[in-house]
Amino acid sequence: MYPDEFNYYEPETVEGAIDLLEDHAMEETELLAGGHSLLPAMKTGLSSPDVLINIGKIDDLRGVTVNGDTLSVGTMSRYSDVLASDDAHEHAPALTAAVERVGDRQVRNRGTIGGNLAHADPASDLPGAxxxxxxxxxxxxxxxxxxxxxxxxxxxxxxxDLSPTEILTRIEVPSAADAVGTYAKKPSPSSGYAMVGVAALLTVEDGTVASARIGANGAMDHGVRLKPVEEALVGESLDEETIETAAGRATDDLDTTLMMDDLQASGEFRAQLLEVYTERALEAAINRTSAPAAAD
Structure with a gap:
């Protein structure tokens, strides 16, 4: 299968890419990052842009750095770049836990962090993280x-919230060096995408949860926070009883009639999966907090 004809550009600066987006604002225009979602869609006819702007030559969009208490990840940084960064593992443990579960090695060596987030596929692994x-x-x-x-x-x-003439340039994550980050997902047997995925970021002090942020993807048509789960965790001991209670509240804030419903799984089944994989993400947090610290 071959895509329809299109005009192709390779800007070398962010400003140049923005100029192209504005020049072609009246046409169907797509930005090309890693291409794992866009190119198959073009080949199958699901996407037929008039203009394709490859931002892969913009060096300013690459890099994983720490600025003060913030980890900054350039939008064109590959998954493998993030996984190779000690800073990313230290400061953004929930994000790196999700990146580890993206696709396979080939995908992680080519796909980009910014492309994943900007594409906003509800079944991708990073929105929840x-x-x-x-x-x-x-x-x-x-x-x-x-x-x-x-x-x-x-x-x-x-x-x-991106406008058609804007580019996602970087992702900034406040340092969570003192937190535990995990990600658990039920992968689709046909694609590997998340039927449901849950990311957890917990700060635990003397066995008690001091702070909690829980994000999920795959269940709804966009990534969502599971605030009732967070509320059930904070101030409680991080133990099996607390986890079971908290996971049971995974759907409390969600309209379950709007759960994703497709050939992979019904909305009702996804609601059950959401509770199960919330519990698994939190169980992984217990395992990490109880693991012995590495020797210096």
């Missing part, structure tokens, strides 16, 4: 930069 990590998405347009909290970035299936 971005929510759990309290990430901020930095976007740039002709009027300059603006920041969007992950809690305000997603609206629905493939729908975000």
């Amino acid at each position: 971005a929510l759990a990590s309290d990430a901020t998405l930095v976007v740039q347009g002709s009027d300059g930069e603006r920041t969007i909290p992950a809690d305000e970035f997603y609206y629905g299936m493939y729908a975000t």
Whole structure:
């Protein structure tokens, strides 16, 4: 299968890419990052852009760095770049736990963090982790930069707060070096995408949960916070009883009639999966907090 004809550009700066988006604002335009979602869609006819802008040559969009108490990940950083970064594992444990479960080695060597988040596939692994990590998405347009909290970035299936003439430039994550981050998912047997995925970021002090952020993907048409689970955890001992109680509240804030319902799983089944995989993500947190510290 071959895509329809399109005009192709390779800008070398963010400003150049934004200029192209504005010049072609009246046409169907797509940005090409890693290409794992866009290119198959083009080949099958699900996407037929008039203009394709490859941002892969923009060096300013790459890199994993720490600035003060913030981890900054360039939008064109590959999954493998994040996994190779000690800083990412230290400061963003929930995000790296989710990245570890993305696709396979080939996908992780080519796919990009920013492409995943901006594409907003409800079954992708990173939206829930971005929510759990309290990430901020930095976007740039002709009027300059603006920041969007992950809690305000997603609206629905493939729908975000990005305007058609803006580019996601980087993701900023407040340091969680003193926290435990985990991710548990039920992968689709046909695609490996998440039928349900749950990311957890917990700070535990003397066996008691001091703070908790829980994010999920795959269950609804966009990534969601599981605030009732968070509320059930904070101030409680991190033990099996607390986890069971908290996981049982996974759907409390969600309209279960709007759960994703497709050939992979019904909405009712996804609601059950959400509780199960919330419990598994929290159990993994117990295992990590009880693991002996590595010797210096």
